[in-house]
Amino acid sequence: MTQIDYFFATMSPYCYLAGTRLEEIAARHGATISYKPINPMALMPRTGGQVLAERHESRRAYRLQELRRLPLKLGMPLNLRPAYFPANAAPSSYAIIAAAGTGADVGPLVHAFCRAVWAEERDISDDAVVKDILTANGFDPMLADSGMLAGAETYAANLEEAVARGVFGVPFYLVGEEAFWGQDRLHDLDLYLSGKL
Numbered sequence: 013m014t015q016i017d018y019f020f021a022t023m024s025p026y027c028y029l030a031g032t033r034l035e036e037i038a039a040r041h042g043a044t045i046s047y048k049p050i051n052p053m054a055l056m057p058r059t060g061g062q063v064l065a066e067r068h069e070s071r072r073a074y075r076l077q078e079l080r081r082l083p084l085k086l087g088m089p090l091n092l093r094p095a096y097f098p099a100n101a102a103p104s105s106y107a108i109i110a111a112a113g114t115g116a117d118v119g120p121l122v123h124a125f126c127r128a129v130w131a132e133e134r135d136i137s138d139d140a141v142v143k144d145i146l147t148a149n150g151f152d153p154m155l156a157d158s159g160m161l162a163g164a165e166t167y168a169a170n171l172e173e174a175v176a177r178g179v180f181g182v183p184f185y186l187v188g189e190e191a192f193w194g195q196d197r198l199h200d201l202d203l204y205l206s207g208k209l
Contacts, residue, residue: 014043014205019174019184020122021052022104022136023097025090027183028126029082030195034185035119037198041205043187047118048170049105052182053098055171059180064098089131096135102167103156104136104145109166110159111151121149 016038020027038045053063064072076092083090104125112118124145128134134141143153174184178191185192185201192201203209 014041014187015046016043016201017046017048017177017186019048019050019170019179019182019186021050021101021182022108022122022125023099023101023129024052024126024182025079025130026195028090028123028130029086029088030183030198031086031088032119032123033195033198034183034201037202037205040202043205045119047108047112047122048173049101049108049122049167050170050174050179050182051101051105051167055174055179056181058175061180091130091133094129095133096137097129099129099135100137102137102164103139103142105167106160106163107142107146107151107156109163110155111146111149113159113162114151114155116151121145121151124149 016034018034020030034045037043055061056063064075067075079090079092108118108121108125111121125136128136128141128145134145136142136145139156142156146153146155177186179186181193183193183195185197187201187204190204192198192204200209
């Protein structure tokens, strides 16, 4: 069975805007998804990128234009200046890692955390918010506490794996060595899995 390794960040607007398209593509092709949350702030300097605050003003201005247009094209709500951005994404990432450890599908949980930032004005670094989102998605809220150590270790390991495998941004999709960067490359991923690319 084909596996898609999905490197993402719960704070990324582009991961939010990917919506459920990855899951739809995986279902269409009988593929599995391995969800790998990472810290893009730690990834970018190691792979030739710049964090948002260090980018030239023209790049920041273009990002805002794109974030205004993309949600309209995709039919998704998005607040251009969310109340809790940036925030520490580690607690939500640890929760996702702990939830994945139960063997359950964490796709809806990943989307819930991204949506919380970009459409719901919620602070995903807040323990109460993390537990509420876990509960709302059918997980034991205590995973936020019990999975903290393993979550931290896996989160760090995911970053090292990302660097080693050529990941340089989020969202990033890998099928073996075949790489797709950005929510706007999901169509290409679909074509690749169809044998057309």
